[in-house]
Amino acid sequence: MDSKLPLYERFARELEAQILAGTFPEGSRLPALRESSESRGLSLSTVIQAYRLLETKGLIEARPQSGYYVKPKPRARHLEPDPEPAREAPTSVSIDELSLELFRDTQDPDVAKFGAASPDPELLPTSRLNRILAELAREDRFSVDTSVQPEGCEELRVQIAQRAFAAGCPLRPDEVLITAGCTEAMALVLQTLCKPGDLVAIESPTYFGFLLLLEALGLRALEIPSNPGTGLSLEALEFALENHPVKAVFAIPNFSNPLGSLMPDASKKRLVEMLAAKGIPLIENDIYGELYFGEWRPPVARSFDEEGSVILCSSFSKDISPGYRIGWVAAGRRFPDMLKLKIAINSGTSVLPQLTIARYLESGGYDLHLRKIRKAYARKTAEMSRAIEEYFPEGTRVSEPEGGYLLWVRLPSGIDSLELYREAIAARIAIAPGYIFSPSHKHRDYIRLNAAVWSERLHKDLARLGRLVGKLA
DSSP states (O other): OOTTSOHHHHHHHHHHHHHHHTSSOTTOBOOOHHHHHHHHTOOHHHHHHHHHHHHHTTSEEEETTTEEEEOOOOTTOOOOOOOOOSOOOOEEOOOHHHHHHHHHHHTOTTSEEOSSOOOOGGGSOHHHHHHHHHHHHHSTHHHHOOOOOTTOOHHHHHHHHHHHHHTTOOOOGGGEEEESHHHHHHHHHHHHHOOTTOEEEEEESOOHHHHHHHHHTTOEEEEEEEETTTEEOHHHHHHHHHHSOEEEEEEOOBSOTTTOOBOOHHHHHHHHHHHHHHTOOEEEEOTTTTOBSSSSOOOOGGGGOSSSOEEEEEESTTTTOSTTOOEEEEOGGGHHHHHHHHHHHHSSOOHHHHHHHHHHHHTTHHHHHHHHHHHHHHHHHHHHHHHHHHHSOTTOEEOOOSBSSEEEEEOSTTOOHHHHHHHHHHTTEEOEEGGGGSTTOOOTTEEEEEGGGOOGGGHHHHHHHHHHHHHHO
């Protein structure tokens, strides 16, 4: 046990080990707070903190006037991987109409917003950002020079490189290009690497915004099955690379959207080496990488890149501010080509939001903020998963993400997620049907739900959604 950990964390770990070992079975009552305090020689506040930490992790629950109990495991929580399908053929992409409909639905203030992958606005550092923005706007430099730097403000590029280095991924500020969100970053990468008609290998299911990009740019997709636990199937990818002229590979190794899967480090290394050997670039999206539930930030695949084959994209939209639209791409040797495209498209990204985020990162408040939202999203994800188990019919299966805030839900046999989507939106509930996470419209029996918005007041909406699922079963 690490002696540097706070006492409450050490005690929480000991108790967690006992729970996992079966010393305290599901549903059993834990020792009372004062009993633990006296028997272990710990202060009452230390014990309370430990119990609350275990409660946040979804291992125990407090019952009024009774104490703390070990939570039963949800009977329908674990999502098994689908049997690996037959080898796929390239696919033209066409999901724009339904995707745009989903975007419109999520803007309606009277709709329960389970569909969009938006962060909880109450967990964003909005007040702090507003103060920094006001300070910057009053500084003399903005009364004289408000010109845009096409590559992005140096202050922010330095901060991004420093954070990447601390996470085991050395980047140089001069290879980082600031973009208007992660979507623009990915668009610049695709336009640099590919021409219309080229083939891009993608995870399946995958983020539908990337599919929209492929469609808009006239690119074809080759679906590679992805496991809810470990991500992209490297065996299927290896077969695809041997049999198809793949121009690039797109993946979200850390907490993919929608699966929430986390690729093991050894698999990331193997992926990078496999692609480097064939001279095929990897487009890595790490937008959820900071939202891990464990003790350590998982490394990006770029950390294992020795040949310059990985192009890393991310943004601050999921943890700081979606409205600022600040993303970035570590372009490496392709930086000059992407910079030319960036200048041609919009000359550069807005200056004030860049500097606001840079100053926020410099202030040291970001890490404290991240610790807070990681705990919140771990709790929300666990709570919503348990609520799905309670309200949805038998046969429902739910992913178990180790980070992010998205849940990938398999519906009972025979239910079409597109039909459920229509029923749900009529009932003022927004969901994301599995149909839009595949260019060939697989995953029809799945939906993606956003746990970031989860709160007690949404129980009734999830219960109504569960009843709709039951009606269609």
